Amino acid sequence: MSLPAELEQARKEIEAIAREYGLDFFPLVFELVSYKQMNQLAAYTGFPIRYPHWRWGMEYERVRKSYTYGLQVIHEMVINNNPCYAYLLSSNTLLEHKIVMAHVCAHSDFFKNNQWFAHTNRKMLDEMANHSVRIQRYIERYGWERVESFIDICLSIEDMIDYHAVHVKRYPPEEEDGEDPEAPVLTVPKLPSKSYLDKWVNPPEFLEELRRIRQRKKQERRKFPSRPEKDLLLFLIQHAPIEEWQRDILAMIREESYYFAPQAMTKILNEGWASFWHSKIMTERVLKDSEVIDYADHHAAVTAAAPGMLNPYKLGLELLRDIKERWDKGRFGKEYEECDDLAMKEAWDKNLGLGMAKLFEVRRVHNDVTFIDTFLTEEFVRKHKLFVYEFNRYTGAYEISSRDFETVKQKLLFLLTNCGHPIIWVMDGNYHNRGELYLWHQHEGIDLRWDFAIETLKNIHSLWKRPVHLETVKSRRKVRLSIYDRDRFQEEVL
Amino acid sequence: MNQQPTNGQKAPAGAGGTDKMVERIERDVARFRDIVKGKIKQNLRKFITNTELIGRQGKTIVSIPVPQIEIPHFTYQWRYVGGVGQGEGEEGEILWFEGQEGEGQRGAGFLPGFHPVEVEITLEELVELLGEELELPRLEPKSYGQMQSEKPRYKSIRRVGPESLRYFKRTFRQALKRQMLSGTYDHENPVIIPIHDDFRYRSFEYEPQPESKAVIFFMMDVSGSMGDEQKEIVRITAFWIDQWIRRHYRGVERRYIVHDAAAREVPEELFYRLRESGGTKISSAYKLCAKFIDEYYPTTEWNIYAFHFSDGDNWEEDDAEAFEVLDEKLLPQVNLFGYGQVHSHWGTGRFLHDLADEFSGDFENLRLTEIRSKDYILDAIRNLLGKQPNSEPFRQRPQSGRA
Numbered sequence: 071m072s073l074p075a076e077l078e079q080a081r082k083e084i085e086a087i088a089r090e091y092g093l094d095f096f097p098l099v100f101e102l103v104s105y106k107q108m109n110q111l112a113a114y115t116g117f118p119i120r121y122p123h124w125r126w127g128m129e130y131e132r133v134r135k136s137y138t139y140g141l142q143v144i145h146e147m148v149i150n151n152n153p154c155y156a157y158l159l160s161s162n163t164l165l166e167h168k169i170v171m172a173h174v175c176a177h178s179d180f181f182k183n184n185q186w187f188a189h190t191n192r193k194m195l196d197e198m199a200n201h202s203v204r205i206q207r208y209i210e211r212y213g214w215e216r217v218e219s220f221i222d223i224c225l226s227i228e229d230m231i232d233y234h235a236v237h238v239k240r241y242p243p244e245e246e247d248g249e250d251p252e253a254p255v256l257t258v259p260k261l262p263s264k265s266y267l268d269k270w271v272n273p274p275e276f277l278e279e280l281r282r283i284r285q286r287k288k289q290e291r292r293k294f295p296s297r298p299e300k301d302l303l304l305f306l307i308q309h310a311p312i313e314e315w316q317r318d319i320l321a322m323i324r325e326e327s328y329y330f331a332p333q334a335m336t337k338i339l340n341e342g343w344a345s346f347w348h349s350k351i352m353t354e355r356v357l358k359d360s361e362v363i364d365y366a367d368h369h370a371a372v373t374a375a376a377p378g379m380l381n382p383y384k385l386g387l388e389l390l391r392d393i394k395e396r397w398d399k400g401r402f403g404k405e406y407e408e409c410d411d412l413a414m415k416e417a418w419d420k421n422l423g424l425g426m427a428k429l430f431e432v433r434r435v436h437n438d439v440t441f442i443d444t445f446l447t448e449e450f451v452r453k454h455k456l457f458v459y460e461f462n463r464y465t466g467a468y469e470i471s472s473r474d475f476e477t478v479k480q481k482l483l484f485l486l487t488n489c490g491h492p493i494i495w496v497m498d499g500n501y502h503n504r505g506e507l508y509l510w511h512q513h514e515g516i517d518l519r520w521d522f523a524i525e526t527l528k529n530i531h532s533l534w535k536r537p538v539h540l541e542t543v544k545s546r547r548k549v550r551l552s553i554y555d556r557d558r559f560q561e562e563v564l
Numbered sequence: 565m566n567q568q569p570t571n572g573q574k575a576p577a578g579a580g581g582t583d584k585m586v587e588r589i590e591r592d593v594a595r596f597r598d599i600v601k602g603k604i605k606q607n608l609r610k611f612i613t614n615t616e617l618i619g620r621q622g623k624t625i626v627s628i629p630v631p632q633i634e635i636p637h638f639t640y641q642w643r644y645v646g647g648v649g650q651g652e653g654e655e656g657e658i659l660w661f662e663g664q665e666g667e668g669q670r671g672a673g674f675l676p677g678f679h680p681v682e683v684e685i686t687l688e689e690l691v692e693l694l695g696e697e698l699e700l701p702r703l704e705p706k707s708y709g710q711m712q713s714e715k716p717r718y719k720s721i722r723r724v725g726p727e728s729l730r731y732f733k734r735t736f737r738q739a740l741k742r743q744m745l746s747g748t749y750d751h752e753n754p755v756i757i758p759i760h761d762d763f764r765y766r767s768f769e770y771e772p773q774p775e776s777k778a779v780i781f782f783m784m785d786v787s788g789s790m791g792d793e794q795k796e797i798v799r800i801t802a803f804w805i806d807q808w809i810r811r812h813y814r815g816v817e818r819r820y821i822v823h824d825a826a827a828r829e830v831p832e833e834l835f836y837r838l839r840e841s842g843g844t845k846i847s848s849a850y851k852l853c854a855k856f857i858d859e860y861y862p863t864t865e866w867n868i869y870a871f872h873f874s875d876g877d878n879w880e881e882d883d884a885e886a887f888e889v890l891d892e893k894l895l896p897q898v899n900l901f902g903y904g905q906v907h908s909h910w911g912t913g914r915f916l917h918d919l920a921d922e923f924s925g926d927f928e929n930l931r932l933t934e935i936r937s938k939d940y941i942l943d944a945i946r947n948l949l950g951k952q953p954n955s956e957p958f959r960q961r962p963q964s965g966r967a
Binding site for chain 1: 582588591594597598633637639642645647649654659660662
């Protein structure tokens with residue numbers, strides 16, 4: 071299904087301009103879709119095929135009611151794939167199509183060049199179709215109720231992966247060396263010696279000591295994983311007593327989570343990048359005079375925010391523009407930072423022209439956390455009037471609590487760390503030496519939502535089939551939540 | 565780690581594979597709505613008392629938050645996280661109150677799992693679910709009135725008419741007949757070309773359709789002992805009864821009668837607001853109801869449903885009269901008579917038991933229930949509209965016949 075001539079022409083034009091500017095992206099394939107189809111795609115997070123599940127139905131109902139076709143939403147309509155598929159709303163004007171195309175070029179460039187995406191599967195479109203087929207086969211074989219219930223459980227923990235492992239190999243070699251952890255150590259390696267010297271080179275006491283050391287190491291190794299693990303999904307895939315088809319489904323869901331992880335980690339930067347480029351391409355190269363006003367309206371609508379609210383996508387754009395200005399004018403480095411003459415700082419302009427190069431480097435290297443950590447400045451916070459707000463339990467209202475730079479920055483970083491998910495470690499798969507699972511929540515000041523915590527832990531228990539424990543902090547007290555079986559759970563203050 | 569190979573599975577055609585997407589999403593949406601309906605049924609007790617719904621009409625789409633559909637996962641108590649905003653304002657300035665969050669006010673828009681699930685469902689669907697969950701039997705109309713509606717039935721043919729009503733089969737058949745008669749039909753080359761005279765059109769006639777009509781009498785004791793809370797319970801119960809009955813009849817009229825020692829008709833708005841201060845004579849309401857039936861609602865034409873709500877504290881001497889009206893006038897004429905007794909601190913609650921003792925087993929169409937509180941509304945509806953006549957459980961007199 072190819073694009074109508076006019077759009078095809080526009081596509082060629084925009085892509086050529088984008089490449090001229092230095093954007094480097096996978097081949098783009100645009101498809102025209104109706105409003106309804108756009109909603110469906112949004113529900114499916116950009117992939118026309120997903121495995122059957124009611125979550126997509128739920129998402130569709132939600133999307134249908136609240137949809138705004140602002141550009142912040144295009145993000146979900148471009149998929150990280152080679153070729154890169156993107157969807158155009160058939161009711162858009164030609165001008166709007168062009169804006170979207172420019173935006174998409176930049177997104178695709180980001181997917182291709184940002185290091186956090188380096189190991190993502192660029193044939194994910196096919197992979198999603200494959201997952202769907204495999205799961206449908208399981209549905210045919212085991213019945214949709216069993217499969218649906220199992221997927222429900224998997225989805226409960228689908229975000230329990232190691233976000234920082236996205237750029238390393240995802241299937242580490244087996245940690246176990248195949249030895250039976252139960253069997254006592256019978257033999258130890260001896261030092262090489264001639265037989266008549268053996269009694270002195272390998273005296274019995276020495277051998278005995280070696281054997282004891284090895285036995286003890288073995289006991290210690292009974293505590294696994296050897297290091298605390300963030301990737302609970304992998305841990306369960308490797309060690310949970312579940313059936314093969316369940317293992318397969320869990321692996322597929324994990325696969326999908328890892329695929330989307332880089333996107334979740336770079337939303338602000340990616341969106342800022344795409345907005346930066348569609349803006350530059352449109353205003354500098356594409357817009358005819360007659361179209362300028364329409365464009366301005368559109369742009370304003372997209373980057374608007376409810377009063378008091380932060381449009382996270384606007385944040386990315388503004389920060390990138392700030393970086394460009396700073397690197398063009400030399401407003402970085404020791405000299406600049408140590409200058410305490412405000413007037414001088416404001417007029418600082420060394421004419422370095424390094425801005426564009428810096429932007430390309432930023433898009434290659436950073437994710438949202440490092441982006442904010444590195445480039446958010448006090449001047450920026452002040453200029454854009456950023457503030458932190460908190461809930462006041464006495465008034466029942468959310469109130470502005472601070473405009474202090476450090477506070478704002480820390481709050482932003484907290485919101486972005488681990489994609490906003492609590493950090494939970496797998497500590498021990500053999501707790502109490504009885505095969506119980508022990509998890510630890512790295513508490514950073516905010517408690518877990520408790521009803522969900524109980525339900526999620528129950529879900530994990532249904533996979534692990536032995537008691538599971540979660541250590542966390544609740545109302546300032548160390549607490550261990552334990553699930554012993556479906557109906558029996560316990561909270562213990564430590 | 566066993567991972568199946570992709571076995572060359574390719575996304576289907578339609579550049580991005582969108583061609584069968586509609587079917588897939590519809591399957592997933594259908595499954596989701598099934599789950600929602602299940603959840604609603606499980607939580608009916610709560611939804612029933614949702615005052616935002618009360619007073620709406622049939623096709624109204626209501627947006628109800630459906631908890632427990634969210635997939636649980638480890639997440640923060642977001643209330644205590646707060647967020648980062650942008651714009652003017654002093655420290656301490658209030659941005660919004662909890663519960664007022666709009667679309668843009670969720671942490672920072674790019675965060676996970678912050679939205680409670682709200683689904684849209686029509687009031688009709690909700691009432692349907694109510695019926696399913698409570699296993700309410702379909703109401704059978706007793707009478708079909710003389711009021712007729714006329715429906716067009718496209719049963720006949722004529723030679724003239726609008727193109728939209730052209731009957732192609734007949735047209736071509738006519739053309740074929742003509743061509744064969746005039747010899748212009750060629751077996752070897754069977755082409756039929758209709759001419760104007762061949763055209764045939766569908767045509768309709770009106771057929772009378774008997775219509776079933778219903779009237780609901782809502783009667784309520786508004787004497788001093790019926791407080792606001794009690795009236796609210798009655799309002800909610802009456803609303804759902806009304807909705808249920810509406811699903812079965814095309815035209816439903818409602819008459820509202822309030823009484824203390826005397827009865828009178830009032831408009832709906834006043835029904836739930838009135839408070840009188842006299843003693844209580846239930847028979848006054850029953851008599852007025854019977855009078856309306858006699859004057860305006862002949863049973864040959866109308867299906868009559870009557871419901872009376874009170875705290876059961878009737879003037880003792882009045883009982884006999886009330887029972888007499890019920891026995892001779894109301895019960896023989898109505899499809900259903902329901903008595904719902906709300907609990908009040910000041911009332912004896914005697915009437916319910918006296919009613920049960922008096923009529924138990926005699927009339928199929930008498931339904932009794934207690935409505936102890938909002939939580940019992942669902943059960944009350946089941947008792948009033950459900951399958952079994954149920955006066956037996958209420959026969960016992962209370963311990964001491966006390967006030």
